[in-house]
Amino acid sequence: MTSESEKAKLQEAAALLQHARTAVAFTGAGISVPSGIPDFRSPGGLWTKYDPFEVASAHALDHNPRKVWEFMLETVDLLGRSQPNPGHLALADLETNSRLSGVITQNIDNLHQRAGSRLVVEYHGNFQRFYCHGCLRECPEQEVMDHCSRSIPVYCPSCGGLVRPDVVFFGEAIPAQAHQHSLELIQAADVLIIVGTSGEVAPANVLPRQVKLSGGKIIEVNLGQTHYADITDIRFDASAEQVLPQLAAMVLE
Numbered sequence: 001m002t003s004e005s006e007k008a009k010l011q012e013a014a015a016l017l018q019h020a021r022t023a024v025a026f027t028g029a030g031i032s033v034p035s036g037i038p039d040f041r042s043p044g045g046l047w048t049k050y051d052p053f054e055v056a057s058a059h060a061l062d063h064n065p066r067k068v069w070e071f072m073l074e075t076v077d078l079l080g081r082s083q084p085n086p087g088h089l090a091l092a093d094l095e096t097n098s099r100l101s102g103v104i105t106q107n108i109d110n111l112h113q114r115a116g117s118r119l120v121v122e123y124h125g126n127f128q129r130f131y132c133h134g135c136l137r138e139c140p141e142q143e144v145m146d147h148c149s150r151s152i153p154v155y156c157p158s159c160g161g162l163v164r165p166d167v168v169f170f171g172e173a174i175p176a177q178a179h180q181h182s183l184e185l186i187q188a189a190d191v192l193i194i195v196g197t198s199g200e201v202a203p204a205n206v207l208p209r210q211v212k213l214s215g216g217k218i219i220e221v222n223l224g225q226t227h228y229a230d231i232t233d234i235r236f237d238a239s240a241e242q243v244l245p246q247l248a249a250m251v252l253e
């Protein structure tokens with residue numbers, strides 16, 4: 001049940017989105033938890049089972065590619081079993097109806113795209129895309145999976161280089177294009193919806209502050225404490241899966 005005060009907040013947030021010049025969403029792991037993907041950092045998440053330095057770092061790629069690939073196969077399997085949830089779908093719906101300009105996501109799970117979002121800036125890459133570390137050729141997912149069914153790690157048929165997912169590993173820089181594209185969206189935004197990200201991971205966590213500094217409004221949908229308390233205008237301490245569909249319905253009614 002939605003209380004009267006929650007309803008008033010939803011109406012206030014809906015009005016911001018209706019009158020926004022450019023509204024942008026900034027998402028993190030929390031939006032995909034209801035899709036069956038535990039936050040890597042939380043209890044039950046992959047980082048309680050694997051040491052990220054051992055399986056998802058530039059160092060690991062160089063020194064233990066087999067272990068990197070064991071981890072990747074488990075992740076690909078986890079992501080393959082997940083489905084977009086009503087939170088992803090609500091953001092796609094807002095974009096389709098021209099109430100949202102795009103999504104900047106820290107997630108690598110491809111769920112925004114599968115939900116129908118078209119402008120998605122993948123700040124940390126995408127786990128369903130692969131490329132060769134040697135010649136930088138993009139490797140089709142099917143080719144990679146066929147190779148995996150025979151042996152891992154996967155090597156490039158053209159140059160023999162190691163194939164890797166197109167994600168940002170620990171110790172690696174954010175891809176210049178993704179960073180540039182995020183900045184453009186953030187600079188244009190006068191309303192930002194922060195969803196499922198508590199602001200711990202740099203450098204992505206500074207993006208929302210830039211919207212606030214340029215006079216924009218911040219709507220936050222996050223469970224529990226976050227690092228954005230000082231910049232948030234309207235905050236929902238709730239799951240994106242519950243709040244975003246209600247919000248989208250009000251904006252689009």
Ligand SMILES: [Zn+2]
Pocket residue numbers: 132133134135136137156157158159160161
């Ligand atoms: Zn190659």
